[in-house]
Amino acid sequence: MKKHTLLIKFVTILMILSALSCGLFSKNDPDFAGDIIDGPEKFQYDPNKLPVIGKTTEQELLEIYPKPWLRKTFKKPITKEILGRKFEMKKIIAYVNYLTAPLPNGGYVGMDYLYFHVFIDKNEIVQQYIVNHRIKEKANRNSIWVPGKYSNIKDKKHWGDGDFWPESVVDGDCYWAQRRDRKKYRQSEEIQCRYWDPVPVY
Secondary structure, three states: OHHHHHHHHHHHHHHHHHHHHHHHHOOOOHHHOOOEOOOOOEOOOOOOOOOOOOOOEHHHHHHHOOOOOEEEEEEEEEEEEEOOEEEEEEEEEEEEEEEEEEOOOOOEEEEEEEEEEEEEOOOOEEEEEEEEEEEEOOOOOOOOEEEOOOOOOOOOOOOOOOOOOOOHHHHHHHHHHHOOOHHHHHOOOOOOOOOOOOOOOO
């Protein structure tokens, strides 16, 4: 009887430790409570409703487009030059819309992708935005992507592969280097940042 009771206690302790462990690893970093990682992907872009650079506030932007796909905050602003404008980037708010078409033999192919990234400074003022609009003219996997009518990107000669803006991959790494919960999202705590040392993970 005593062995049975001890076994029950041991199992109970293991369950409690497991629950605590899960709770610990699922904990979000409170310093980034307002950030958004995976928001809605059905953004309805309106070329007549664009922020005014140097004037529109973050709150005004969110009144126009209230459901971002992404919001990332930097504790320390990063000096950027995007589309010829230099500024201090404190926050990025982004929206996205994906349109697909069915393929004759089954499955789907992307046809119209629009990314709208808005860059905000420490005073919560919009300093720049990028509309990256790409389309395919034919619904097949071999059709190439071409610029869509809303894109405001003139060229990408200073952009790296996979960049949403110049050095967006680098900036993304530095964003995660700030977060103590990055292992939850990246499956790894190892990361490098040119601007600051990574904080310890939970």
